[in-house]
Amino acid sequence: MIRLAEWYDFRDLGNTVGSLLDQIRDWGAPDWVPYVVSGLIGVVAILLWTVLSVLAFIWIERRVVGLMQNRIGPNRVGPNGLLQPVADALKLLFKEPITTREADRILFWLAPIVVFVPTIVVFAVIPFGERMVLADLNVGVLFLIAVGSLNTIAIFMAGWSSNNKYALIGAMRTIAMLISYELIQVLVLLAAVLFVGSMRLGDIVAWQAGYGVWLLFLQPLGLLGYIVSGAVEMNRSPTDIAEAESEIVAGYHTEYGGIKFGFFYQAEYLAGFAIAAVIVTLYMGGWTLWGVEDWVPGWLIFLAKLYGVFFIYIWSRGTLPRLRIDQLMAFAWKFLLPLSLVNVMIIGGEKLLWQEAELSSGEALSLFGVVNWAVAVVLIVGWAWVLGHQRPERVAHRAVLTQEVGAIHFGEPAPTV
Amino acid sequence: MDDTGTVVAFYMLSALTIVSALGVVVVRNLIHAVVFLILSFVGVAGLYITLSADFVAVTQVLIYAGAVSVLILFAIVLTPTGDRGNQETFLRLPALLLALLVAFTLGYVAIDTDWAISDREGFQQTASTIGEALLDKYVLPFEIASVLLLVAMMGAIVLVRPDSAMEGE
Numbered sequence: 001m002i003r004l005a006e007w008y009d010f011r012d013l014g015n016t017v018g019s020l021l022d023q024i025r026d027w028g029a030p031d032w033v034p035y036v037v038s039g040l041i042g043v044v045a046i047l048l049w050t051v052l053s054v055l056a057f058i059w060i061e062r063r064v065v066g067l068m069q070n071r072i073g074p075n076r077v078g079p080n081g082l083l084q085p086v087a088d089a090l091k092l093l094f095k096e097p098i099t100t101r102e103a104d105r106i107l108f109w110l111a112p113i114v115v116f117v118p119t120i121v122v123f124a125v126i127p128f129g130e131r132m133v134l135a136d137l138n139v140g141v142l143f144l145i146a147v148g149s150l151n152t153i154a155i156f157m158a159g160w161s162s163n164n165k166y167a168l169i170g171a172m173r174t175i176a177m178l179i180s181y182e183l184i185q186v187l188v189l190l191a192a193v194l195f196v197g198s199m200r201l202g203d204i205v206a207w208q209a210g211y212g213v214w215l216l217f218l219q220p221l222g223l224l225g226y227i228v229s230g231a232v233e234m235n236r237s238p239t240d241i242a243e244a245e246s247e248i249v250a251g252y253h254t255e256y257g258g259i260k261f262g263f264f265y266q267a268e269y270l271a272g273f274a275i276a277a278v279i280v281t282l283y284m285g286g287w288t289l290w291g292v293e294d295w296v297p298g299w300l301i302f303l304a305k306l307y308g309v310f311f312i313y314i315w316s317r318g319t320l321p322r323l324r325i326d327q328l329m330a331f332a333w334k335f336l337l338p339l340s341l342v343n344v345m346i347i348g349g350e351k352l353l354w355q356e357a358e359l360s361s362g363e364a365l366s367l368f369g370v371v372n373w374a375v376a377v378v379l380i381v382g383w384a385w386v387l388g389h390q391r392p393e394r395v396a397h398r399a400v401l402t403q404e405v406g407a408i409h410f411g412e413p414a415p416t417v
Numbered sequence: 418m419d420d421t422g423t424v425v426a427f428y429m430l431s432a433l434t435i436v437s438a439l440g441v442v443v444v445r446n447l448i449h450a451v452v453f454l455i456l457s458f459v460g461v462a463g464l465y466i467t468l469s470a471d472f473v474a475v476t477q478v479l480i481y482a483g484a485v486s487v488l489i490l491f492a493i494v495l496t497p498t499g500d501r502g503n504q505e506t507f508l509r510l511p512a513l514l515l516a517l518l519v520a521f522t523l524g525y526v527a528i529d530t531d532w533a534i535s536d537r538e539g540f541q542q543t544a545s546t547i548g549e550a551l552l553d554k555y556v557l558p559f560e561i562a563s564v565l566l567l568v569a570m571m572g573a574i575v576l577v578r579p580d581s582a583m584e585g586e
Contacts, residue, residue: 032422095570107452142475149483153455156490160448172494175487182483199544 003270012068012356016130017041042134047124054269057307058085061314068318092265095258100163103255107161112256112263114392115154118147119270126277127202129287129298130330140201141203144278145182148233151271152178155242158264159252170251174235180332181229187340188225191347195219207279211361212290216283217369220376221343223283225336227312230275232328238320239328246322276309277302284309334387339379346375427467434460447493451486458482472543 023035059074059082066073074081099108105200125140127133137143152175161172192215193199196207208214216223232239243251253264280286284305323331330407350371354364437460440453457480495565506512551559 104446104448109450137471137475138542139472139475142472142479142544146475146479146483149487152483152487153452153490156487157448157452160490162492168494172491175491179487181486224471 001299003009018225021390039134040126046134047120050120050123050270050273053273053307054266055085055089057269057310057314058088061317063310064314065318068315079312089262092259092262094316097258098255100255100416102163104163105163107157111154111158111161112260112267114157115151115267116263116270118150118154119267121147121275122274123277125201126274126281127205128302130293131398132287132299133202136200136202137144139199141193141199141204141282145186145189148185148274149178149182151233155252158256161317162252162255163253166248166250167252167254168202170254173248173346174252174396176325177232177239177242177332180329181232184225184336184340185229185233185333187337187344188222188229189282190221191219191222191340191344193346195351201281201286205281205288208285209288213283213369214283218365218372219283219343219347220373221339221379222347223279224376224380225340225343226265226279226283228331230279231313231316232332233269234275234313236272237317238322241325242326244322272310272313273306276306276313279309321371335383339383341374342379421491423467427464430460430463430467433457434464448490451489451493454489455482458486470543472547 017038022039024034024037062084063073063081074084077083077087099105122144124134125137125143127136155174156171159167159174162168192204195215195218196204198204198207204215228239235242240251241247243253248254253261256264270298280302287293287302289296289301293301350364351370353359354361354368359367434457437453437456441450443456444450444453458477462474462477462482465471465477
């Protein structure tokens with residue numbers, strides 16, 4: 001294995017930063033200077049990377065979705081429309097920021113800023129490569145869940161302070177959705193943490209590299225649950241009912257224009273990158289690729305995987321129709337929740353079996369992989385079949401609570417499904 | 418609490434927590450009060466971090482800032498007159514007395530206790546230590562709390578369930 005470990009060895013950017021810090025120490029600076037400098041380098045690097053990626057993916061997404069929907073997409077600004085994101089950003093910057101009358105001004109101004117913080121903080125615990133993590137927390141996985149749940153508050157602030165019915169409905173939908181899907185997220189991450197035995201993201205990557213197997217091969221149900229709840233958390237089609245254009249104008253950011261809308265737009269992309277980064281780290285081996293990371297920089301492998309996972313979300317946006325809110329909630333509570341509970345039970349049992357039965361790691365992992373994939377396919381197909389064959393009178397076709405409260409008065413009962 | 422960074426962080430976080438906690442009771446607008454409450458929860462989480470209790474800090478953000486406050490927001494928005502703000506109440510005097518009593522008790526205990534600083538090393542893995550303590554030494558209180566939460570959840574379901582839910586239209 002070749003390890004240059006000099007500052008110009010860009011396969012591991014940690015080397016460069018490490019040499020710089022050593023240099024600063026040699027100059028006789030007090031201890032806190034390298035500490036602060038390393039933090040600043042990490043923060044600036046992450047911010048730069050996110051801005052550039054967002055700009056790139058605005059163009060990629062618009063062109064790719066255009067291709068999928070049999071149209072051309074933006075192609076006027078610059079060659080192939082490459083400068084379209086720049087033009088978009090400039091337009092948003094120069095637009096007049098409008099505040100609606102009777103809006104709650106403080107919260108209205110605060111919400112776009114607050115929505116940014118949790119999405120960007122998530123990247124602090126993501127290992128981009130060897131020694132390339134801003135803060136490798138002991139409780140990394142829990143930190144992801146905790147910070148991810150703070151988004152809701154910013155979205156609620158935006159929806160409530162706009163003084164607009166559609167914005168408030170969008171905010172309520174977001175909360176209802178996130179409460180349901182956070183449960184699933186916690187359950188699938190619990191299974192992953194249980195099997196690996198550590199909540200530190202660096203340890204989870206090292207575990208997958210050590211056994212040479214991604215958690216994707218061992219916990220397909222967990223991956224499914226995380227992909228779906230991630231799509232809900234990042235608020236993208238087909239699960240973007242919080243801002244469904246055809247139902248509630250633009251949801252919680254109906255009243256936002258100019259750069260304040262731009263903040264929400266960019267925060268959505270960042271949340272998408274964050275979810276993709278978590279999927280790559282937890283289920284796809286992070287920055288490792290079965291030895292290739294000795295030759296190719298780990299951060300390049302990580303970014304390639306990340307963009308690949310994010311492409312799946314673009315793909316599903318371009319192909320799937322939007323779910324109705326009751327369908328989305330039923331999918332969480334009736335379909336994903338039982339499956340993730342079963343997943344936790346199975347993974348716990350397998351962990352116990354592995355410890356007690358003195359299996360070699362190769363035998364155990366290949367056995368668990370085959371069993372779990374079989375169980376996943378049987379459960380998904382079987383449970384979908386069971387849910388689809390309920391007696392028709394048991395299938396709910398309207399939300400009961402809204403009528404009890406008196407918010408909606410339909411003239412006649414909803415048509416049976 | 419020796420190094421300067423921790424001390425500075427402690428005072429800043431304490432100021433944040435106390436100011437936003439005051440904001441919760443002072444502001445008239447209920448939604449603003451909840452936002453202040455979230456801020457004070459986050460401040461308390463920061464205080465936990467200065468005590469190197471990282472698991473408790475993250476759980477504080479997850480449960481209090483992320484879940485409890487969202488439930489409070491839900492309750493305020495779904496209450497028909499919830500947006501009319503913090504009204505005057507005839508319970509002003511009793512509330513003041515009770516608050517003073519609680520503050521006095523807490524202050525008295527804090528001053529009167531002979532605080533000792535343990536010279537034990539910090540935990541390397543807080544999460545697994547807490548987990549072992551909860552499922553080993555303190556398993557009975559843990560299970561009782563679980564049953565309590567389960568009962569509360571079932572009670573909520575029973576309360577809001579309409580009688581005609583199973584009968585169809």
